[in-house]
Amino acid sequence: MLLIRNLHAGYGDVPVLWGVDLKVEHGDIACLVGSNGAGKTTLLRALSGLLPPNSGSIVFEGRELAGAEPERILGAGIAHVPEGRRLFSAMSVRDNLLMGAYLRRDGAHAIGRDLERMYGLFPILRERQAQDAGTLSGGEQQMCAVARGLMSAPRLLVIDELSLGLAPAVVDQLCDALRRLNQEGLTLLVVEQDVATALELAQHAFVMDTGRVTRSGSSETLRNDPAIREAYLGAI
Amino acid sequence: MLTFQILANGLVLGGLYACIASGFSLVWGVLNVINILHGSIIVLGGYLAFFAHAKLGIHPFLSILVAAPLFYAAGYVLQRTLINRMIAAPVLLTLSLTFGLDLMAQNGMLLAFTADFRTLIIEPPLGVLALGPVVIPIDRLLAMLLALALTGLLYLLLSRSRIGRAVVAVRMDREAAALMGVSVKRIYAVTFGLGAMMAGVSGTLLAMIYPISPLTGTVYLGKAFVVCVLGGLGSVPGAMVGGIALGIVESFGALWFGPENAATLSFLLLIVVLLVKPTGLLGRKGYE
Amino acid sequence: MTTLLQLSGVSRHFGGLKAVSSLDLSVDRGEVIGLIGPNGAGKTTLINLITGVHPATAGTVRFAGEDVTRQQPWQAARRGIARTFQIVQPFPEMTVLENVTAAALFAGGLAYGERAEAAALEHLQFVGLADVAGKRASTLTLAMRKRLELAKGLAMNPKLLLLDEVNAGLHSTEIDHALALIRAIAARGVTILIIEHLMKVVLNLCSRIVVLHHGELIASGDPQSIVRDPRVVQAYLGRRYADASH
C-alpha cells in the first residue's frame, strides 16, 4: 500500500533523513520506534507533504506522492496526526473535528455519523464539544487530534506519538479502538515511544536510527530481540 | 427631540463604518495582514460608481453588481501574485508591503483621476424619510442597510460554511490547516478577495454620500482601524458592533463636547474599552 | 520534616466547569510526590494555581509559610517555585544555552554575565543537552524540548520543582536515564511534585502519590496502595492494572 524508497529530507542545509526505506501493507498496523531525534517526526512530515523531501520516492496505492502538496496527499487517503497536536486553538472542539472532514465529499449525513462515532470513542470530547480546543487539557487535546485525523476517513492513518499525555486507561481504550478500525479496513502507521505498547498494538515494526530504518520485522520477532529490548524497553 | 435625531444620525453613520471596517477586519484577523491598501480600494470603488454613473448612467446600487465580482477578482489576484509571497511573514513586514502598495495606488489614482473632488449626484434625489421631527436621508439609510446586509452575509459565510471554517483554521495554524487538506494559498487569496470586495462595494455605496478624491482613503482607513479594534479583531459581528458604537459615540460626542472633540472622544473610548476588555468588544483570544 | 507547600480549600472554575474544587494538599520539604489522574482531572490547572498563572477562585496557597495565593508568576519563580510546561514553552529563536541562561539569570538570581552561562551549561550537561547548546530551541525534537524545560527548571535554583509530564515522549530506556536524573535532583534537597501518566516513573520515584479526579482528591498514599485502590483503577489505570492486581 505504502512504499517509501531511499527518502532524503532535512531542514535547510541540515539533512535528517538519509535514505529511508519503508513498506506498509494493506490492512496492516505498523509502528515506528526509535530514539529521540532519530527522524521519525521528520519522516512523517515528509510523508504528509509538510516537508518537501530532497529525493526519493513515496508511492501510495500505486501513485507517486513525493513532493506533492498536503492537500493532494490527504486526498489520496493519508491522514496525519501531527506531533504536538496542532489543534485550532480558538475553534471549538466540534469545529476542529469538522475541519478533519474538510475534504470529504460524502455529505453532511455521513460526516455527522462519524462525528458521533468520535464522541463515542472519546466521551469527554462530547462534553467539551463547544469549548475552545486551546483550553483543553493535554490529554483531551491528544484525543481531539486523533479524532480529527480519523474524521477525514483515511485509508492510511499516520499518528505521531500516539499515547503522549494520555492516561493509561485511555491508551488502552484507544488501542482497542484502533484495532477495531483496523479490522474495518483502516491501515495504520504509528510512532510510539512506549515500545512495549507499540509492539503489542502493531503487527509490524520499524526501528529508526539517525535518519535510517535500521531494523524491521514482525512485532513478535522484534520483541524477542535482545538488542531491541536493551535499547528500547529498558529495565522493567 | 434632538437626542433622537442624533441617535438616528449615529446609527446610520455606524452602519457605514461597519461596512468600511468589515473587510479590513477579516483580512487582518484571518491573514494577519494589516491592509493599508484598504482605504484606497474603497476610493477605487467610489470611482467605479462615479464613472459608471457619469458615463453610462448606471445607478450606484446597480454598480455593486459589477463592483463585487470585479474587486473580488482583483483582490484574489493581488494576494496570489504578491502578498502570498509573504504568507508567513511577521505582521510588520506585510504592513510595509501594503504601505508600499498603497503609496503606489494613491499616486496612480492621482495621475489617473487628478486630485479634484468628484461628486456623484443622483437625480432625482432620493429624499429623506421623516419620522416625526426626525429625518433620515434615504441614500444613507439604504447604503447603511445594504452595508449591514452584506456584512451579515459575510458573517454567515464565515460562520456557517465549510470555507468559512477553513478560513478560521488557516488563521489559527497554517500547517495544521494544510494537513486537513486546506489549500492555504487559495484560502488566503479568497479571504483577501472577500476583503477587497467588501471595500470596493462600500466604496460604491459611499460614493453617493461623500465626495471622492484619491486621498480620502486615509480617512476611511483610520476609521476602519478604530472600528475593528473596538469590535474585536477578525470578528465580523465585532466590526458591526464596533462600527455602530463608534457612530453613536461620535454623534453624541459632537453634541456634548463639540464636533472637534468627537474623534478624540472616540479614541479615548477605544483605549478605555481595550483596558477593560483587551480583545475588543466581541473579540476572542487567539487573534492578537 | 516541615511543610513547604500548603493548599487549603483551593478551587478554580472555568465558567461552569470546576477544574479544581476545594482541594487540600500539603507537601513536605524534600518530598517527591506524584500527582496522577485522568485527562482533564485538573492537574495542570493545579500547577497553574500554585505558580500564579490562574488566580484561585477560592482557597489559599501557602509556600514556606507565606500566603502566596495572589502572586504573579514571576514572583513565584523568584520565591523558588519552578515549573515545566506540559505544552512546552521555549524561547524558540534563542539558543538552547540562552534559554537556560535566562532561567539562571532571572529566577536563579545570578548576575548577567559569564557565570550565568557557565551555570546554564552545567545544567544542560546534567540533562544531556550539552551538545545541542548552540542550536536554536525551535529545532529540537519534542522530547529534547521537554528536557530543556527540565534544565530551565533546574537553573531556576528552585525549592519546589513542579514537573508536568517532562518524560512524555521518551522510550523506556530513556526513561531510566531520566529517573536517575530526577533522583539526583531530589538528592540535592529539592522538593518535587511530578505529574506523569507513565506509571513507571511515578511508581519508581515517588514516596507518595495523590490522585485527582474531576478536580477532587480521590486517593492519596504510597504507590503500592494506590495501584491497588479500586477507585483509582476504575477511574485512571484501567484494564491492565485491574488484571494485574487480581
Added chain:
Amino acid sequence: MPTGVDAYWLRLGTTMLMYGVLAMSWNFIGGMAGYPSFASAAFFGLGAYAGAVAQKYGLPMVVAWSLAGAVAALFAAALGFALLRLRGHYFAIASLVVAEVLREIVNSATNLTGGGMGLNIPVPQMASIADQARFFYYAMLGVAVLAFGAVLVTQRSRLGFGLRCIQQNESAADMLGVNTTLYKVNAFILSGVFVGVAGAVYASWVHYIEPPDVFDVLYSIKPIVMVLLGGAGTLFGPLIGAALFLSLEELVWRNYLSVHTGVLGLLIVLLVLFLPKGILAFRLRRT
C-alpha cells in the same frame, strides 16, 4: 566633517540623524520586546511641544530639550503601565491612537500651544546661518549618540536579555521570573525619551511647529519601515535603514516630480519582497 558643506546637506544630515534616533528608539520596544508600537509620533510631538512651550516661557534651549525628554519619559511610563497589558495588534492600535488624542488635545489647548495656528519658537542668536545649521546638526548627532549608547548598553544587559525573552514567549518569560510589566515599561520609556528630545531639537531647529506636522502618523510608520529595511533586532540596522530609506526618499523626491510617492512605494515593495530580513541580512548571507 560638516564644515563647508552646504546648508542643504546639513539639513539632510540632521534629518537622517533624527530618523535614526526614531528608528533606534523603536527598536527598544518593537525590535527587542516585540511590541509593535506606533507611539513614536506621540513621543515626538509631545517632546516637540514640551520643548517649544518651555522655550516660549523663556527656558534656555538645552534645558528645554532635557525637559522634553523627561516629559516624554514620564508619559511613556504612565502610558506603558496602561497599554502594555494589551497584546499584539491591540497594543499597536492603541499606541497609534495616542498620537491622535495628543494632537487633538494640543489643538484645543490654544492658550498654551497656539492650537491650529502653530507655535513659533524663538530662533537662537547665532553668528551665521551656517553656524545655526551646524549647531542643530551636532545637537541631533548628540541625541543620536546617546540613543545609540543606550541601545548598546541595553543589548548587553539583563534588561535587553529579558526583553528578548519577552519577545519570544512572554508567558514563559514571566514564569522564569522576568517581571514582564516592569521590563516592558522600561523598554517603552527608552523608546520614548530620546524621541522626545529629538522632537524638541526638531522644534527648535525648524522654529515653527503645528499639531498635524509633529504628530504625523508617518513619524510612527517610517521608523518601523526603516528598522525592517535595516534589519530588526540588530545594532546598526536601524541606522542603516534610516539612512537608506531617507536617501531613497530624497533621490526619488528630487528626480520624479509627480510619481515619486509611487516610485518610493515600489521600492518599498521590492525591498520587502526580496530582502525581507533587511539589508544587513543580505550582507551576512553574502559573506
Added chain:
Amino acid sequence: QDVIRIGAPLPITGPLSPEAVKQQRGYDLWAETANRAGGVQVGGKRMKVEIVYVDYQSNTPRAVQAAEKLITQDKVNFLFSPFGSGAAKAASSVSEKYQVPTIAATASSAQVYDQGYKYLFGTFTPNDTLTEPLSDMVKKQAAGVQRVAILARNDLFPLAIAQEMEKSAKKRGMNVVYFEKYAIGTLDHASALSQIKSQAPHWIFATGYTNDLILMRKQMGDLKIEAPVVTMVAAPAYQEWIDGTGKLAENVSSAAWWHPAVRYKGKDLFGTTENYVKLFQAKYKAIPDYAEASASAAGAIFQLAIEKAGTIDKQKVRDALASMNEMTFWGPVKFGPTGQINSLEPPVFQIQKGKPLVLHPQSIRQGELQLGIK
C-alpha cells in the same frame, strides 16, 4: 544667464494636492504667456522664465526644506511661497535668510507678514477684508438677521476666517449662537448640523475645503436646514463645489480675494481681467478661480518688478516690489509696510442659477443678495 529661474515648492502629493494643481496651473499660464511674448524685458535683453517645481508632500517642514533646496541647490533667482499661511510663514525664514524675494500667492494671515521680514510679499489681503463687506451687506439688506451660527474646520485658514466672522458679527450687534470647530477628516456633520438646526439661526457661516463643504451642504439639505443667509468660505469660489452640490448651491454666498467677474485694466502682461480669463479658458477649458489667478498674479508681479528694476539682482527686485504701485488684471497692487498687499477690495458673491454673481464691490456688481436657500 538668459533664464530667470523661480522656485515653487508645491504640495503635489498629500492632502493639499488639489491646491498644488491650481497653483501650478496659475504659474504655468504666466510663464507660458511671458515666454510666448519673448520673455521678460530685463534691461536691454529679454530673458525666458523657468519655474522649478518641488513637491513638499503637504508637509510643512518639508516645504522649508524644499525652499532651501531650491535656493541653494537649484540656484533659483526668486521664490513663490508654499501653499497657505502656515507653510508660507515657515518657509519665509529661509528666503529671508538667503535674501531671496518671495511672493506668497495664498497666505492671508497677518501673522505671516508681522515677522519684520523684508523679502516676503503677499497677494492676499488680511482675512477680515473678506468678512467685513459681507457683514455690512447682510446687516443692510437683511435687517432681521440676528442669530449667527459658525462652523469651522479646525485648521489654520478656515479657523482664522471663522474667527474674523465672529468678530464682524459681534461688531454689528449680531448674536453668535453657535461656534464650533470640526476636526480635519470629519466624515459626518449631521450632529453639528442638527444642533445648529435646533438653534434656528438666521445666518449659517461655514468654512472648510471643497470636500468638507460639499458634504456639509448635502447634509444640510438632508436635514432640511434652512436659513435666510448661508455663507461658505472658500469652496463656492470653485467650480467643483458648484458642480458637486448641484441645486443645493443656489443662493449660498461667499467671498474671495478675486473673482473672474471683476474688471480691471492692468499694465501687466495679461492686461485686462477678461483677457486673463480668456487665456486661462483657452489653455485649461475652465474658469480660473481666485487661487489660480493669484498664482498667475504672483508671476505677473515679479515680471513687473523685474522690468522696472531692469535687472534680476535680488536686492533691486525686492526694492521694486516694495515700492510697486501698479494696476494688474488681479487688481491694484501695492504692498503695505509688512509686505502684504493692501490695495485690494475682495469681492463678495453669491451662487444664483448655478452661476456666481458678484454683489460687491459696487463698481463691478452683477446682482442683489438673495435671501433663503433651497
